[in-house]
Amino acid sequence: MSVTVLETENLSHVYSKGTTSQVHAIRDISLKIEKGELVGIIGHTGSGKSTLIQHFNGLLKGSSGTVLLDGKDIWSDKKNIRNVRFRVGICFQYPEYQLFEETVYKDIAYGPKNMKLSDEETDKRVRQVLSFVGLDESYLEKSPFDLSGGEKRRVAIAGVMAMEPEVLILDEPCAGLDPKGRETVLSLITSYREKTGSTVLVVSHSMEDISKIASKVLVMNNSQLAYYDTVDGVFTHSSELYDMGLNVPQLTRLFLKLREKGYDVPTDVYTLEKAGSELLRLLGKGDIR
Numbered sequence: 001m002s003v004t005v006l007e008t009e010n011l012s013h014v015y016s017k018g019t020t021s022q023v024h025a026i027r028d029i030s031l032k033i034e035k036g037e038l039v040g041i042i043g044h045t046g047s048g049k050s051t052l053i054q055h056f057n058g059l060l061k062g063s064s065g066t067v068l069l070d071g072k073d074i075w076s077d078k079k080n081i082r083n084v085r086f087r088v089g090i091c092f093q094y095p096e097y098q099l100f101e102e103t104v105y106k107d108i109a110y111g112p113k114n115m116k117l118s119d120e121e122t123d124k125r126v127r128q129v130l131s132f133v134g135l136d137e138s139y140l141e142k143s144p145f146d147l148s149g150g151e152k153r154r155v156a157i158a159g160v161m162a163m164e165p166e167v168l169i170l171d172e173p174c175a176g177l178d179p180k181g182r183e184t185v186l187s188l189i190t191s192y193r194e195k196t197g198s199t200v201l202v203v204s205h206s207m208e209d210i211s212k213i214a215s216k217v218l219v220m221n222n223s224q225l226a227y228y229d230t231v232d233g234v235f236t237h238s239s240e241l242y243d244m245g246l247n248v249p250q251l252t253r254l255f256l257k258l259r260e261k262g263y264d265v266p267t268d269v270y271t272l273e274k275a276g277s278e279l280l281r282l283l284g285k286g287d288i289r
Contacts, residue, residue: 004071005199006033006056006088006167011065013051025051027223029065033167033201038193040210040231041203043220044245049203052220053169056201057088070166086115089165093172095156096149104130104147104155105140111163122162129158132192134184150181154188161192168192169201174209186213207241208249211270219246235268251275 011029016022026048043049054060058081067074074084101107112122133154174182190213193200217234219227227234238252255269
């Protein structure tokens with residue numbers, strides 16, 4: 001039986017409300033995120049993705065509407081909002097720029113120490129999350145500033161994981177990484193979710209990345225919720241997603257082009273397996289020569 005961990009009801013946020021520069025950053029968002037899901041959040045720049053996730057742990061408070069964590073309004077007791085931020089952890093884009101301690105150990109331990117955990121529990125968590133992000137204990141006494149870009153990214157993500165949030169939100173975790181680095185980070189995210197059973201939200205511009213790891217996809221467009229469905233369900237709208245200016249996978253673009261040229265092909269193709277199956281079907285019919 002599925003259990004809702006995070007929910008929004010008619011959530012809206014207006015910047016500069018009541019002024020000539022008033023902007024609706026998000027508008028009337030209602031959604032439910034189930035415990036243990038890996039949800040991809042996609043949308044073009046300015047679509048409302050980043051504003052939305054900052055409401056999930058109370059970094060922003062909606063102009064109207066409600067955010068519920070385990071069924072309880074996160075703003076029902078303002079004194080509890082600090083605890084909410086431990087339970088819903090956000091790792092922002094380019095988190096390596098936020099590293100500041102002398103050693104990797106101290107950087108990862110910063111969150112657990114703020115939670116007033118014991119030294120023993122903090123040490124256990126630091127070593128555990130280091131393995132989650134694919135680094136060994138030889139890194140613990142290194143300066144984070146001596147690491148490669150990809151290693152810094154992993155250490156920064158580990159710092160949020162060490163707080164063991166019920167919901168882990170990663171904002172563009174693959175931004176600026178080379179293809180090998182992207183694959184490494186995506187693999188670490190799926191491995192973390194499988195090992196911990198945590199709910200994970202990944203914000204990305206890349207539908208290709210999201211299609212590889214997500215169980216559901218949330219699409220933002222013009223400050224509103226455009227689609228929220230399984231990966232397959234969202235990809236049935238590939239043409240509309242492409243029109244929104246989203247970076248749909250190359251395979252999907254190929255099948256959209258084939259469709260434009262009159263071939264009888266689906267437009268929700270995003271894996272090599274399905275692409276191969278559809279092309280073999282067309283070749284068998286003699287439709288492609």
